[in-house]
Amino acid sequence: MKNSPLGELLLSTGHVTAEQLEVALHTQKARPGYLGEILVGLDFVTADEIAHAVATQHKLPYVDLCIAVPQKKALEALPKDIALDNGVLPLRIKRGVLTVVTHDPAAAELASMLRDLCGLEISFAISDKALIAQSIELYYFELENPIENRIATLVDEAANERDIDIEAFLDLLIQNAVKDRATDIHIRPQALSSHVFYRVDGVLHHYFSFPSRIHRNVISRVKVLSEMDITRQRIPQDGGFAFNYLRTAYDIRVAIVPTSFGENMVLRILPKTEALHRLERLGFEAAQVAVLERCLRKQSGIILTVGPSGSGKTTTLYSTLRRTNILQRNVVTVEDPIEYQLSLVQQTNVNESAGYTFAESLQHLVRQDADIILIGEVRNQETALAVARSALSGHLILSTMTANDAQGAVARLMDFGIKSYMLSATLLAVLYQRLVRRLCDNCKRPVSLPRAQLSEYGLGAAEGAAETVTVYEAVGCEHCRRSGYRGRVAVAELLEIGEDIRELLDKGRIALETGELLRRQGAATIREDAGAKLLQGITSLEEIRRVFA
Ligand SMILES: [Zn+2]
Known part of the structure; x- marks a missing residue:
């Protein structure tokens, strides 16, 4: 079967497998459309993964339009109908160069056409097609009628x-x-x-x-x-x-x-439809993504994401699930309610308040020849026991739980009556996460911070000899509605349950603190992860203190 340039690109970057591409091309025959949209529709790639691959291929910057806001003067430089017809969003004008966001920088004559029209040099940045179209509507509409x-x-x-x-x-x-x-x-x-x-x-x-x-x-x-x-x-x-x-x-x-x-x-x-994103875009570090992928390749076990409500743990679970090869493994979900629609996945709704419980649905699902089961949340003993039993009988289970760190999650499972030997035999990883607001790139301001303050808040000790480190603080501008922040990013700690922890579990409760266990694995604690994002200028000390107060 003849591949499209986009198909070849995604194949070469490893974003899709040959098998997935084949399925997408078959789907395209049955329902003609842009290959990228079909691949996204099948949940084989996310729209921002495609945009990233295109940006890398053309050595152009990637722009996250959930975070970046176009300048008014850039919008005024290009008429709305031209923007709509060509699917391009003018982003900013700097030193006579208009940066235009497109999903397809290879479109013939686009640059010269835009240059002639605006009288400005054109540079391209890449984002995903649907988000560009939505942003064109949003920002031009706002320009015309605030x-x-x-x-x-x-x-x-x-x-x-x-x-x-x-x-x-x-x-x-x-x-x-x-x-x-x-x-x-x-x-x-x-x-x-x-x-x-x-x-x-x-x-x-x-x-x-x-x-x-x-x-x-x-x-x-x-x-x-x-x-x-x-x-x-x-x-x-x-x-x-x-x-x-x-x-x-x-x-x-x-x-x-x-x-x-x-x-x-x-x-x-x-x-109504929530787009899935890459784990990296949600804020996870490459090392954490690698651990999750390793766990996902296991035939059976339990992967838990934990945190308080509103900490993004369900979103993370779906983004993790998406990284499995759904063509080769039968994935079913049990949710209350269904929060994301996934292609090629059997999703079922339970209704705990009406008596149709997670535990009950699990009994039915294991007979559906399931390989991977996503359970919305472990809320009670009945569900916890059903999850442990399903994992012991050879299923990979992904679920969420309300807990304040990995150790808290383990303790809670034990309180639900899961014996430590069962946990030792099934638990693969516990991811604890919170969300911190992302500083607005348009207005954040560098400030000097005594290095000692980092360790005072458990944010880790930055490399280097200087007494102070440079971090950023919130200011506020028209892009962020004076809040100084725009969007959120996950901070997390990921405890992989390896041999060492299994031994501890076999002996009874985990006696060590999560922090100590993470350090033994060479992994960051959630506060150290937050500290790294502080030093990268992604968030502020004030925001970290607010979230961990
Ligand atoms: Zn701002």
């Missing part, structure tokens, strides 16, 4: 006792939240006005205030959309509705509770 100005106008009118279009107002509040990558919108009534907060990168920020007189109308509008009872205002209500913005579909989950000033509302914004 959403916040329109919200401000409506608030002004409402404050002047005029009637406003409540439907439009609510739409704008949600659109603006999507634009700023918020996960939740809080609408809080107070005595004189109501306040709108967005949760961005895990932290709440105040965005708008609006007059109390329209509070009830806003709540009613949401209740209508969510098919809730408008007449009842003194009881908590839950619901949800669908929302579309910039060609992307979202589920909005709504929770309303009565308070002394009126109904308080929280809207959670969930994209």
